[in-house]
Amino acid sequence: MKKLMTMVLVFICVLGTVGCGQQQQVQGKQLLAEGNVINIDVSSLPEGYNYSFTGENAKAIIDYLSNLNLDSTFLENPNEYTGMTWVISLEYDNGDVLTVYHFGNKFIRSEKGSWYKMTYDEANRFHTLLYELKN
Numbered sequence: 001m002k003k004l005m006t007m008v009l010v011f012i013c014v015l016g017t018v019g020c021g022q023q024q025q026v027q028g029k030q031l032l033a034e035g036n037v038i039n040i041d042v043s044s045l046p047e048g049y050n051y052s053f054t055g056e057n058a059k060a061i062i063d064y065l066s067n068l069n070l071d072s073t074f075l076e077n078p079n080e081y082t083g084m085t086w087v088i089s090l091e092y093d094n095g096d097v098l099t100v101y102h103f104g105n106k107f108i109r110s111e112k113g114s115w116y117k118m119t120y121d122e123a124n125r126f127h128t129l130l131y132e133l134k135n
Contacts, residue, residue, distance in 0.1 A: 024071065024072040024073045025069055025070070025071065025072075026069075026070040026071070026072045026116060027066070027067075027068070027069070027070070028064075028065045028066050028067060028068030028069070028070055028108075029065070029066040029067075030070075031065055031068075031100055031108065031109070031110045031113065031116075032062070032065060032066065032090070032098065032100075032110075033090075033092065033096065033098050035092040035093065035094060035096070036092060036093040037058055037062055037090045037091065037092055037093075038054065038058075038091055038092065038093050039052065039053070039054050039058065039090075039091040040052070040053045040054075040057075040058045040061050040062075040088060040089065040090050040091070041053075041088075041089040041091070042061070042086060042087070042088050042089075042130065043086075043087045043089075044084055044085065044086055044087065045084065045085045045087060046084070047084060051130065051133070051134055053133060057133045060129060060133060061088065061129065061133070062090075064125065064126060064129055065088070065100065068108070068116075068118060068122055069119070069122065070108065070116035070117065070118060071116060071117040071118075072114065072116055072117075074117040076106075076107075076117065078103060078104075078106075078107040078115045081103070081104050081106065081107070082104070083103065083104030083105070083106075084103075084104065085101055085102065085103045085104070086101070086102035086103075086126060086130075087099060087100075087101060087102075088100040088101075088102060098110060098111065099111040102123070102126055105118075105120060105123040105124055105127075106118060106120070106123060108123075
């Protein structure tokens with residue numbers, strides 16, 4: 001009986017340890033500020049693409065960002081990666097500007113916030129969205 005209880009306790013401890021490493025999901029809307037966005041400028045580093053969107057096209061980008069399922073707990077260090085960065089500047093009707101960095105089809109953050117990890121599929125969807133909006 002003691003062996004069984006010991007095994008159960010070990011099993012519970014292992015599950016507890018594994019559970020602590022689970023992802024912390026965050027919605028992309030947490031990247032954005034409250035308010036009405038009137039213009040979105042999107043540029044890229046280092047390639048130098050530049051796009052500007054208003055109206056329904058700007059709303060499509062806001063919807064994309066808002067609906068991302070982000071992971072706030074990950075082992076990777078974004079500073080150790082290289083790749084293209086989409087710089088997304090959202091201009092609000094009160095004159096405020098918020099910049100979001102969409103980095104390497106893997107990470108995203110607002111200008112003063114923490115990095116979050118994206119799934120590859122969600123991150124790659126931004127490139128497809130830009131292609132659709134600019135054409």
